[in-house]
Amino acid sequence: MKMNKHYNELKASYLFVDIAHKVAAYQEAHPEKEIIRLGIGDVTQPLAKCVVDAMHDAVTEMGTKEGFHGYGPEQGYPFLKQAIQGYYAGRGTKLDEDEIFISDGAKSDLANVLGLFDVDNTVLVPDPVYPTYVDDNVTDGRKIIYGRTSQENGFLGMPDDSVKADIIYICSPNNPTGAAYTRTQLKAWVEYARKNNAIILYDAAYECFISDGELARSIFEIDGARECAIEICSFSKIAGFTGTRCGYTVVPKDLERDGMNINKLWLRRQTTKFNGVPYVVQRGAAAVFTESGMAEIQHNLDYYRKNAKVIADALDECDVWYCGGKNSPYIWLRCPGSMKSWEFFDWLLENCGVVGTPGVGFGECGEGYFRLTAFGDAEKTKVAAERIKTAIKAL
Numbered sequence: 001m002k003m004n005k006h007y008n009e010l011k012a013s014y015l016f017v018d019i020a021h022k023v024a025a026y027q028e029a030h031p032e033k034e035i036i037r038l039g040i041g042d043v044t045q046p047l048a049k050c051v052v053d054a055m056h057d058a059v060t061e062m063g064t065k066e067g068f069h070g071y072g073p074e075q076g077y078p079f080l081k082q083a084i085q086g087y088y089a090g091r092g093t094k095l096d097e098d099e100i101f102i103s104d105g106a107k108s109d110l111a112n113v114l115g116l117f118d119v120d121n122t123v124l125v126p127d128p129v130y131p132t133y134v135d136d137n138v139t140d141g142r143k144i145i146y147g148r149t150s151q152e153n154g155f156l157g158m159p160d161d162s163v164k165a166d167i168i169y170i171c172s173p174n175n176p177t178g179a180a181y182t183r184t185q186l187k188a189w190v191e192y193a194r195k196n197n198a199i200i201l202y203d204a205a206y207e208c209f210i211s212d213g214e215l216a217r218s219i220f221e222i223d224g225a226r227e228c229a230i231e232i233c234s235f236s237k238i239a240g241f242t243g244t245r246c247g248y249t250v251v252p253k254d255l256e257r258d259g260m261n262i263n264k265l266w267l268r269r270q271t272t273k274f275n276g277v278p279y280v281v282q283r284g285a286a287a288v289f290t291e292s293g294m295a296e297i298q299h300n301l302d303y304y305r306k307n308a309k310v311i312a313d314a315l316d317e318c319d320v321w322y323c324g325g326k327n328s329p330y331i332w333l334r335c336p337g338s339m340k341s342w343e344f345f346d347w348l349l350e351n352c353g354v355v356g357t358p359g360v361g362f363g364e365c366g367e368g369y370f371r372l373t374a375f376g377d378a379e380k381t382k383v384a385a386e387r388i389k390t391a392i393k394a395l
């Protein structure tokens with residue numbers, strides 16, 4: 001019996017465990033203090049009413065002889081694929097229905113899609129990064145190159161012709177930095193990918209937070225992307241499906257490598273290894289794209305946007321550098337007083353009772369930076385922002 005030894009190469013992630021320990025110790029020492037968590041990467045607003053209603057109706061249907069649904073199409077029901085097609089068409093991006101594949105979330109597909117590619121490919125991930133991209137490739141044994149980013153380039157890495165990568169991860173708007181690429185910047189990535197015969201894995205989980213017209217909502221807004229990119233998206237952030245589980249992956253039919261058509265290959269993979277997302281969940285997801293669904297969803301997104309603005313305004317007032325917060329629920333700030341990420345974590349907890357996430361936990365280039373999220377309660381976020389402002393001004 002031989003095991004996949006690459007699992008031994010995974011670096012244990014103590015980030016959220018260490019945070020939990022520090023917070024518990026603080027709470028024990030100061031039972032009277034109210035701790036505000038601005039570190040969470042999970043949504044908090046409940047599902048929209050139209051989503052809940054659609055799921056209720058679907059459950060009722062399932063309990064009838066006529067309305068019962070057994071195995072569905074592995075790639076998703078046409079009603080949901082067509083709704084997504086309409087969502088893209090609404091902003092000028094034309095997709096064929098059979099280029100859309102419904103998944104149980106972005107995280108699974110980000111890992112599963114790698115199964116199409118040989119392990120003898122080089123992967124380019126940004127630093128700092130959503131840790132999943134790294135771990136998915138470590139366990140397969142692929143070589144990873146880190147694209148270093150910094151305050152100078154606004155934490156948006158650009159292609160470097162001296163680097164040869166086959167698989168390129170782009171997450172825009174980014175987790176953890178909140179930074180988002182303009183169309184012009186993404187054009188450079190598409191050109192690089194085409195020149196190097198590479199494939200871009202474009203994580204669009206936060207596209208719904210974009211309000212600036214210069215920024216791309218989809219990689220397929222860029223000419224040539226259909227020949228070099230796969231887009232992975234999710235209902236988690238747009239509609240609070242983190243616990244409900246639904247996403248989608250767009251694989252254009254024009255994408256070919258090594259004599260193979262990636263769309264056909266992905267269909268084959270899905271029909272072989274996946275049995276689809278529950279009918280009830282897909283009905284709930286489709287409700288997101290109805291007129292009332294979109295209005296309710298925007299209401300929830302605005303709630304988070306306001307939180308982001310409250311935090312950003314507080315940082316503006318005390319001249320702290322940050323990116324994100326405008327087209328993203330994440331605010332990535334430079335630790336004041338040249339503090340390191342963990343130093344600032346302790347300082348923020350001690351002085352403000354606020355919990356965030358140390359930037360260094362997302363990669364070396366995150367050292368000296370810190371992530372705050374807009375997914376918290378509005379009133380508590382206001383209190384936290386006030387405390388942060390007062391404490392930093394007194395620093």
Ligand SMILES: *Cc1c(COP(=O)(O)O)cnc(C)c1O
Nearest residue numbers: 105106107130175205234236247
């Ligand atoms: C939250 C998030 C996702 C969504 O993952 P799901 O599995 O769909 O919940 C994808 N990518 C990034 C970077 C995220 O932060």
